[in-house]
Amino acid sequence: MCDGIVELSLPRLSEFTFGSKEPQYELDPSVPARFQRLRQEYRQYGMRRTSEALLMLHEHNLPHVLLLQLGPAFFKLPGGQVPPGKDARDSLAENLTSLLCKPEDPIKWDIGEVVCQWWRPSFEPPQYPYIPAHVSCPKERRSIYLVHLPPSASFSIPRNYKLVAAPLFELYDNCASYGPVISSVPQIISRFRPNYQ
16 A cells, blocks of 8 residues: 555456346335335334445456446446344345355355445435435445455356446446446545556
8 A cells, every 4th residue: 555545456357257047126116115115114123224345347457347237227236235133244245145146156255345335314315425414314324345356256147137347437427327326436446556467
């Protein structure tokens, strides 16, 4: 580390293989249904915790981020909801294995630091990388973890998803296509110096 810059090893995209498996469907059939479930769970358990993975690799020395694509225009970071009382890192590892691996060929996930957190102040879509001053009880906290990939691996993706490798220049300042969280990834990782494997 020099001047606060941390080296980040990025494996080569071509060292990974991609297969498919049975579909996995979202718990909620619509956005309103998702927020209705959030409201119900908040009354029962309190603030929802979500852990997601920032998985990075490179192609031709250009950093890419792995995203799950559902339908023509919806992208998300791999991960999911953390059950009440469960460790966020353990939950993330289980979600990644369920989403991206064959049961007989799991990847040993190296889950690193939290690189950012986003907060949902109400039972509505807006999220912020801070807790607004007027909010005393956020409804959801999204923690994004840097997850270090092995030099090579085999992914197995549910057939109703695509796993896409998006280059950083495609994400940068592209909130319209990727939303505020994913489009902020280039700024989030700017303190890292890529080491292309």
